[in-house]
Amino acid sequence: MPQDELDSENQDDGPGALAGNSRLRVGSWPGHEARANAFVANFLDCLASDGCEIVNLSDPATFSGADVDVLILHWLERLFWTSRSDLDLFRRVAGFVKALRTVPERTRIVWLVHNLAPHEQRRLHGWIWRFLVPVVARRTDAVLTLSPGTVPQVREAIPGLVQCPALGCHHPAYRLSPVAAGGEMRRRLGISGDSRVVGYVGNLRPYKGLHSLVHAFSQLPDRNLRLLLAGRASAHDRDVLAALAAGDPRITIEARRLDADEFDACLLACDLVVAPFRDYLHSGSMVHALCAGRPLLTPDTPFSRSLAEEVGAQWVMTHDGALTAAELGRALGRLPDAGAPNLAAFQPDRVGREVGAFLREVCAAPRVTRGGGQTSARLRMAGFQ
Numbered sequence: 001m002p003q004d005e006l007d008s009e010n011q012d013d014g015p016g017a018l019a020g021n022s023r024l025r026v027g028s029w030p031g032h033e034a035r036a037n038a039f040v041a042n043f044l045d046c047l048a049s050d051g052c053e054i055v056n057l058s059d060p061a062t063f064s065g066a067d068v069d070v071l072i073l074h075w076l077e078r079l080f081w082t083s084r085s086d087l088d089l090f091r092r093v094a095g096f097v098k099a100l101r102t103v104p105e106r107t108r109i110v111w112l113v114h115n116l117a118p119h120e121q122r123r124l125h126g127w128i129w130r131f132l133v134p135v136v137a138r139r140t141d142a143v144l145t146l147s148p149g150t151v152p153q154v155r156e157a158i159p160g161l162v163q164c165p166a167l168g169c170h171h172p173a174y175r176l177s178p179v180a181a182g183g184e185m186r187r188r189l190g191i192s193g194d195s196r197v198v199g200y201v202g203n204l205r206p207y208k209g210l211h212s213l214v215h216a217f218s219q220l221p222d223r224n225l226r227l228l229l230a231g232r233a234s235a236h237d238r239d240v241l242a243a244l245a246a247g248d249p250r251i252t253i254e255a256r257r258l259d260a261d262e263f264d265a266c267l268l269a270c271d272l273v274v275a276p277f278r279d280y281l282h283s284g285s286m287v288h289a290l291c292a293g294r295p296l297l298t299p300d301t302p303f304s305r306s307l308a309e310e311v312g313a314q315w316v317m318t319h320d321g322a323l324t325a326a327e328l329g330r331a332l333g334r335l336p337d338a339g340a341p342n343l344a345a346f347q348p349d350r351v352g353r354e355v356g357a358f359l360r361e362v363c364a365a366p367r368v369t370r371g372g373g374q375t376s377a378r379l380r381m382a383g384f385q
Contacts, residue, residue, distance in 0.1 A: 024052045024359055027068035027107075030078065031056025039284055040074060042172050043112075046348045050356035060095060064102035070359050071103060072110045072144070076132055077118040080125050093128055100139050108362050111136060112144040115281050116157045119207045134160050142362040144355065146171040146282040149306030153281065165365075167358040170310070171284060173346040174291045177261045182268025189228065189252050191269065196332065197226045199270035201263060202285035204233035204241060204255055209276035212323045214244045214251065219325035223250070225332075230254040230266040267292040272331060274298070276323045290315060293340045297331040299323070311341035 026047055033056060034040040044054045055068050063071065079096055083089035103109060118125050137160025145151050148168035155162045183193065191197060198217060204210060210229060217227045227250060229241060238255035245251040258266065267273065273289040275298040282303055289296055290311060298304045300318040308316035314336050319327045344350070 024070060024356070024363065025055055025068045026052045026359065027055040027057045027063075027066045027071045029057045029060060029063070029071065029073055030075075031058060033058050034074075037284070038174070039171075042174070042348065043351075046172050046352035047356060047359075048352075049349050050352035052352075052356055052359070060099035063099040064104070066104075066107070068107055069363050070108050070110055072112055073136070074112050075114050076136060077115065077121075077125075077129070079132075080118055080121070080128075086124060089124070089128070093132060097132070097135055100136065103139070108141040108359075108367075109139050110142045110144055110359065110362065111140045111161070112146075113150075113154045113158070113161075113281065114146070116154070119205065119279075133158055137161050137164075140164055141367060142166065142358070144169060144358075147303045147306045149302040149309075150281055153302045165358075165362060167355065168306075169351055169355050169358075170346045171282060171287045172348045172351045173343050174284075174288045176268075176292060177264040180261050180264035180268055182265055182270075185262070185265035185269040189254070189269070191226050191228070191252065195224050195226045196222075196272075197228055197270045198272050198274055198328065198332070199228035199230065199266065200274055200276075200285075201228075201258075201266045201270070201289070202231045204229055204231050204237055204253075206237060206240075207277060207279055209278065209323070210241065211244060213274050213276045214241065216323050216325045216328050217251070218245075218248050220329060225250060227251045228254070228266065228270060230258060231263075232257045263288075264292060267294055270294055272297060272335060274323070274328070274331075275304075286316075287346065290341050290343060291346075295331075295335055297323075297328065310345055311343065315341040 028040065028044055030040060031054070032041050032044060048054050055066060057063065057066055079092045080089065083092055117129060121129065137158055140161060141164065143154060143161050143164045143166040145154055145166065145168045147170065151166045151168040155166070186193060186197070200210060200213060214227070217225070229252070233241070233255040238253070241253055241255065245253060254266070267289055273294045273296050275283060275286050275296060278299040278301055280303070286296055286298065286304070286307060290307070295315050295317065297317045297319070300320055304316055304318050308318060314334065317331050317334060
């Protein structure tokens, strides 16, 4: 049967908002109340700039009564973060699945896949995740990722999403604090102005490979180098990093929650930002570093490769295998002399237009089946994957 006939035969009676410049009502779980990560608010503000009306959905129990054209799901693993016990976790997951099944038929469900699996998960989390992912995939009408390079990665990891229309947009750029000053932060930390600073700024978590960064840095003989690790860490992780850094006075660890001004100032204090992690899908900390005009060194992954293609290999230097002192030394010898990375594709208004156009096409296209149907001819013609 021709695809156009298949679409016509299986479409629902009332597709959502039409394509073009129609005003979309976009529900987001979570919404602007998610303060732990600035991404959600930034992303929703991008959509608002494109004329979308944002509806914040803090609780899955509100899904059934939400009068929205699109429901965007972020971070399924939030169910793990907020649970107080194993029993509470089971209740939250069951409640979420039930809520998903009550979403009105006219509403298109869009899964923004941030991660392929929870970081540092317990065994129980792994079991629940393997149950939860295919359930959500079956209810998904379209997929968003935060890089063109990660769409194939998501489809390979989650077979239920293979036939869903997908858009790999760029992670929206961050606006740096107007009062952040790298020189002042260096003075506060006792780092001389003529030192070259290697750093990582963000949550100091074990999966980010910071142990390898400390080890590689310690093998560099240049006494005019400094290493700065700054960001929130658990007491255990802070102590482990401190023990690894013991004996090298060139290493400074600011293991605490940073406010926005301090975060940006720490980035501006660095000459090179190193993100040694490879077990991830997207990284806001890498984008944040580029917004501060700081070159990156990171393993070669679909996300970092896409970043390098967009902003230039002189700003995103990648390497294969484990981070070594030799790789770190080579990167320090290739730092850009001047200029700034081209972040035009990451600007919030552009991201808002691209995602807004995609959501309107998803709403206007006839639905085949959720999470397993074929991409409609209309979406293919519009250029979406």
